[in-house]
Amino acid sequence: MVRLLKKAKVKKNNLSQLYQLKLAWSNFLERKWRNLLIALATSIGFVGILISFGLGNAIIKMIDEETGNGQLPAQIQVMINSEVNPGGVINQEDKAFIEKIVGIDKIKYLELPFSTMATQLKLADKGELDLSTTLPNYAQIVSLYQDSGISVSSNTKEQVLAGALYQDAKEEGLTIPETLLNDFNKANKTQLTAKEVIGQEVSLTLIENTSQGSKSSQIQTKIIRVLKDEMADSNSYMSRTQLSQVLSSNGFSKTTPYMIFELKDPAQTNRVIDKLKTYKKYTVLSQQQILGVIVNFIKVIQGLLVVLSSQALLVSMVMIGVIIYINIMQRSKEIGVMKAVGYLNQNIKRIFIYESLLITGISLMLAFLVSLGIGSLANLLVKRFYPEIEQVFLLDAKSVLIMCLLALVMGVLSAYFPTRKISQLDPVGSLRYE
Structure with missing residues (x-):
């Protein structure tokens, strides 16, 4: 991180976004195995939510196809x-x-x-x-x-x-x-x-x-x-x-x-x-009312499964927050140097927020790979034993977008409270931190 700071371009005491990302990546790599384990643990919650979305989407699509997109006789x-x-x-x-x-x-x-x-x-x-x-x-x-x-x-x-x-x-x-x-x-x-x-x-x-x-x-x-x-x-x-x-x-x-x-x-x-x-x-x-009740019931079950899976994400958010806090304390001297030369608190905070986003981003990619693998296998098995059923797992664009937004919010929130410590750090005291 110090080596990258020497090469950083400073304009009006503002660290460029590119160097913020580079510093975040450097921090991530220094503890890569620990961060990857956290990402793997976080992906479990994401997998649960993705499977809930996939199952619900497939069932609702199957109902729509069987009923002409819900156009039943009135x-x-x-x-x-x-x-x-x-x-x-x-x-x-x-x-x-x-x-x-x-x-x-x-x-x-x-x-x-x-x-x-x-x-x-x-x-x-x-x-x-x-x-x-x-x-x-x-x-x-x-x-x-x-x-x-x-x-x-x-x-x-x-x-x-x-x-x-x-x-x-x-x-x-x-x-x-x-x-x-x-x-x-x-x-x-x-x-x-x-x-x-x-x-x-x-x-x-x-x-x-x-x-x-x-x-x-x-x-x-x-x-x-x-x-x-x-x-x-x-x-x-x-x-x-x-x-x-x-x-x-x-x-x-x-x-x-x-x-x-x-x-x-x-x-x-x-x-x-x-x-x-x-x-x-x-x-x-x-028929339309009955169909509406069935679809709403599926959505309620889907929502309950998402809520249950979200509990794992709350635990993961706490873990990521703890890791970010530890990183901040371990880099107190470097943060003191950055403050001493005039970097803004918000610039320094973004470095650790980006590090948190890297962890959640990697965990989301792992979750997509695992979920698609499980979903594809489920579709093959169901198709083999029940040929009339096309698929039981389907991830649509809406589900992917929701998961990306969830990972983004989760990454920001995980680092928000730990990075508040940066504003409280005194540059002189931080330089003496061991």
Whole structure:
């Protein structure tokens, strides 16, 4: 440091920025192994934050891609509030009330799906599947919308594995999810594919529980469509016309658990939801709201992980501050010389601030390398075992910028309090310091 001071160019008692950086680098190199160990320890906190950002970014991006960047249909689902009326169903009075509150002229479409429950399925001479004990989601047969133009899995090319798209509201046949087919194959030790079951005759045992007891009936139909069921939570479906005939011919009740509608102006969706929620009788949901809750939840978890990782950075800041303070005390005589020849306190302080920034800068670079390595490995492993998931780790420009700013602030704050000692040092006393 003294050797560099002799070569320093002084103008009006002001040390140039270049020489401030050179002196800081010289100080860093004199204790390079100690400083590198501090940088390595600091990088642990940075790695935790980077991984939190990477995981959150990847999940949110995956959700955006699956939902067309959040552009979901502005559908609103209304159910009877179970706390007010357990087991309540939607009736025509509820339909008329909702139309009045929302305004029938503002509604693009309104549908009232209904359903029944199947307890057994027989597929021609291939075998049978008992649904009575587990009652999986696909045991519930739900009516398709009367308006076949409304986007549902049954008329979406990406979701239909086999069979024609749902376009005829009066079609006859059963739409099943892939999970049902897989469970049937396991139960009967068969290997039927989605295409092979299209057109196959199927016998269903339907059941309805009433206050007078249970009643059941058997119906015959055919499989006309198989849907993807990645989450294993899909129902089975029939056209509204056919399912209505099945229920009425067997003396079953036509219960409507919910109604679903969409507004002509999607921008009014949240306002209408808030308005309907003032009526305690109803529970109101929308796909956009649910998506918003999921994304916000991910961001909260991401924030909590960042906070937990930040604790390591606070410890690192204290360590860097202690190191800078020790450096200042060890260089008291050199600081005294600099003060004696007229260097400003702020110039001397910057030397140690730059040294602190060097430590945090190196630690950030190490953290980037480690995080990218872990993230890349995670992406490869997930892609191998779950090909439908593109990536689980993604660092975007915003995350990188935040980390750079965090390292900058951390470096400055770490050196701020120790460098205040420089202003208190007396040049004469510092020259005698041993």
